[in-house]
Amino acid sequence: MREGRRPRREFLRLAAGAAASLPLIGIRRADASAAEKEIRLGVIGTGGRGRYLSGLMLSHAGTRIPAVCDIDPEAARSAVAIVEKGRGERPETYTRGPEDYLRMLEREDLDAVLVTTPQPLHARMSIAALRAGKHVYSEVAAATTLDECWGLVRAVEETGKTYMLGENVCYYRECSALEEMVRRGVFGELTYAECGYIHDCRSLWFRADGSLTWRGEGHRDGVGNLYPTHAIGPVARWLGIERGDRFISLTASSSRAAASRDYTVRRFGEDHPAARIEWKCGDMTSALIRTAKGALIEILYDTASTRPHPSTTHFLLQGTEAAYLFDGNRIYVRGRTKSYAWEPADACIAEFEPPFWKEHGEKARGTGHGGADYFTTLAFLETLRSGAKPPIDVYDAAAWSSIIPLSGASVLAGGAVEEFPDFRRGGSAGAPPAPGSSR
Ligand SMILES: NC(=O)c1ccc[n+]([C@@H]2O[C@H](COP(=O)([O-])OP(=O)(O)OC[C@H]3O[C@@H](n4cnc5c(N)ncnc54)[C@H](O)[C@@H]3O)[C@@H](O)[C@H]2O)c1
Structure with missing residues (x-):
């Protein structure tokens, strides 16, 4: 099937008409006196x-x-x-x-x-x-149990102190440009997203003598998706989770732990005590999340399998007007892409690069995770100076991190449906200001 091309004028009108539907992560400038604090x-x-x-x-x-x-x-x-x-x-x-x-x-x-x-x-x-x-x-993650998620929410509500989760993947240039595209309506109505953290971390599970590090202990004892926020953070931002929509339920399943055992035996030998470890966490965990407004999210977690990883994160975003594939950085936008096929997303990413990347990109690029760490740290400092709400607050942190216990419970119950708590208890987040709005 070949899509008819829409004139560029119409594309821009669509984008402008949908502006502000989803707030963008913002680096807020403090006023001059606060900036010196x-x-x-x-x-x-x-x-x-x-x-x-x-x-x-x-x-x-x-x-x-x-x-x-x-x-x-x-x-x-x-x-x-x-x-x-x-x-x-x-x-x-x-x-x-x-x-x-x-x-x-x-x-x-x-x-x-x-x-x-x-x-x-x-x-x-x-x-x-x-x-x-x-x-x-x-x-990341903020917490590993539902009790801890609630404990964080209560601590912030009762003390009025600022809590920010340093989820740096939201600040990747591609992810934040995509958020800008979503906000400006380029994707139309969002229906589906795929995301994943797929990163062979087995070498980090052990010390040289074969004893387990905290990461190894986590994989031995944990069940489900044990590290969801790098994957779910950007998706939650794009879908407006905790900003008008919310996660409703989840179902998860895991594979057996063959690669975990295989690595251990290869590295330490059949006779080493490490070879007898019973890994509770499967190599791959896949969970499906439904949102209140009817979007569907698939989230993958795999830190064990033998797979090269040019990037540890994987995303696909689907809207009625456009689709984006992180692997290979490809996009299709109806009315803009010349044929009904993927094309390189570089031009789109450059066009929708958010203001904070334009302003600080050169300095940021030399820092960790493609510059993202520069922005999480700067965002925290500017949030404290301006007194604004943090861009990734305790409700985001609780919702994203609750995937750990909920996916574990679902896996143990054979893929049973688990309900997400409403950490706002029916309250509304409101939209944090877009970048520059407090300037
Ligand atoms: N956002 C990212 O991209 C990213 C990247 C790497 C790690 N992380 C996260 O950062 C955290 C730290 O990771 P890391 O790689 O630095 O691990 P690490 O093991 O190198 O460092 C953890 C440190 O905490 C110390 N520690 C342990 N218990 C303590 C206690 N009770 N009081 C004080 N210190 C204690 C340890 O001695 C160690 O020095 C982890 O949660 C990890 O998931 C995030």
Whole structure:
């Protein structure tokens, strides 16, 4: 079938007519006086991610890190070196064990904390920080149980502190340009999305002696999709989840764990204790999510299978007017694409590149995850300075992270349908302002 071409005039009219249907992630400019406000950060968990984000936070103007915490003194020392290099001052270290972060939270000279510990610790540490009067930037996922999701929501509602989930994939240039296209109506009505985190992480599960790291323990003991936010974050933004639509229910199934066992035996041998590990998490988990407004989402999770991964994330977005395929960066837009076939999306991505990428892209590109980490850290700082709502707030964090327990429950119950809680309890999010609107 060949589609008739619509004149470009009509395409633009359609795009303009649908503007503001979905808010775009925004980097909000603070006013001049707020922009100068110093923000003092504490860091809980100074492993790879904590150290990287510490350096990045310090690369933005007006930040300090007076305190860092890790159970591993060596990791804390490495963070101290980064802060000394960045700001010429030596942060105090908190290394007296797994609860020492509570002592750090008693400090009165911290405005906010970065929670960059292993995933199962994020929620309890974030809740403690909020209740100690600190704003929180949390690494993904926000939580691993429904109780923790509710605990985060309550902590934010009761303290009024800012909580932002640092879901960097939303800020990928392609993902944020796509969000702009959706907002301007290029896709028409959205019906379906595919997304996935497919990243062979098996080498990260083990220490050299074959004992398990926290990632390996998670895969041994967890069931379902254990790391959903990189995949679901952009999709939720495109579909307006928590901004007019919401997840309703989910059903999930997992494959057997053949690649997990195969890797372990190849690396350590049949006779090694690691070879006898019973992996509860299947190699591949697929879940289908229904939304209240009738969109369907397929989300994949696979950190075990033998598959090269030029990108760890996978997306497909389907609307009545257009379709986009992340793999190979291809798009079809009715009335714009010359024939009824995929074409390279580069021109579209460039045309709809959001203002914050235009403004900061050059600086951002040198930072992690294609520049996305630059924007999550900047967004958090600007949110604190402007007093605006965070672009990825606690309701987003709870909805996206609840896929972990719900997919686990569904897999264990043979693919049973699990209902999502309504973390807003019927309340409405309202639309966060588009970039520039608070300028
Ligand atoms: N957004 C992204 O792209 C991205 C990339 C990598 C990692 N992550 C997330 O960041 C988090 C950290 O990952 P990582 O790769 O840095 O892991 P890591 O193992 O390198 O670092 C975790 C650190 O936390 C410390 N820690 C553990 N328990 C602690 C406690 N009770 N108190 C204080 N410190 C404690 C560990 O000693 C370690 O130094 C994970 O949740 C991971 O999923 C996100």
